Amino acid sequence: MGTLSNNLLINLIAGSIVLIVSTSFPAYAKKVKKLTDPALVQALHQETYDTQTKVTDMDLLIWLSAMSSKLERRIPNAFYRIRLLSAIYRESRAEGLDPQLVLALIEVESNFDRNALSHAGAQGLMQVMPFWKNEIGSPEDDLYNPLTSLRYGCRILRHYLDRYPNAIEALAAYNGSHGRTVYPDKVLGRLDKHWRFKNDQYASQSAFNSKLASSDAPAEADDRWILN
Numbered sequence: 001m002g003t004l005s006n007n008l009l010i011n012l013i014a015g016s017i018v019l020i021v022s023t024s025f026p027a028y029a030k031k032v033k034k035l036t037d038p039a040l041v042q043a044l045h046q047e048t049y050d051t052q053t054k055v056t057d058m059d060l061l062i063w064l065s066a067m068s069s070k071l072e073r074r075i076p077n078a079f080y081r082i083r084l085l086s087a088i089y090r091e092s093r094a095e096g097l098d099p100q101l102v103l104a105l106i107e108v109e110s111n112f113d114r115n116a117l118s119h120a121g122a123q124g125l126m127q128v129m130p131f132w133k134n135e136i137g138s139p140e141d142d143l144y145n146p147l148t149s150l151r152y153g154c155r156i157l158r159h160y161l162d163r164y165p166n167a168i169e170a171l172a173a174y175n176g177s178h179g180r181t182v183y184p185d186k187v188l189g190r191l192d193k194h195w196r197f198k199n200d201q202y203a204s205q206s207a208f209n210s211k212l213a214s215s216d217a218p219a220e221a222d223d224r225w226i227l228n
Contacts, residue, residue, distance in 0.1 A: 040068065043082035063089065066197060067103070074112045084112075084146055091150040095158040101167075102154060104191035105174070108183070114146045120176075126153025 048061040067085050068078075075081040088106070092099040109127040110116035122129050123143040133141050136155055141148050160170040171184035 040078040043079045047086045091154045095154040100195040103195045104187050107190050124149035128152045
């Protein structure tokens, strides 16, 4: 009976995704059939269904579904893609950041390559410099671990948003190019072009400095994120 109920729930989630995304996000209409892919539906179920309360987080489900279609070309593995997006959402909210901004920053920094290494030595998804381990972490932290990179990157970005009066300066500081606008313009351009979401928390530049009240706890880094 438990297996039947679980399968029924998964099928209902799949149907709900198709209906909700088709009606709420017409731009994804041609891709919506892909949302019935069993691996994707299972991944969405695992990330959005609370086994204790028996409740599905529909807001997160809609967001993950929409962002998954945008990220599928870069990350074909449905389970890794959904878990990564879920972690981006949680880590962003934990630091009071717009997840859409973080997605745009990751695209510019590493194009979602968790093994990215810059000429300057910046590592991982959010291209964190190793010296930050002495500032906000510990020497043994693995900056190529996606969860570790997200935790560091979001905390660093929050630091600069609190330090500088606007998002342009904060983004430039994150990139080590304070005083120039090439990098901020690139990130905000990707945000507008690729990652806008109809429920964006940040509708204007001034809102980048707003803190979101959130009770979401950041995810824990573990070996599950070292995927082949």
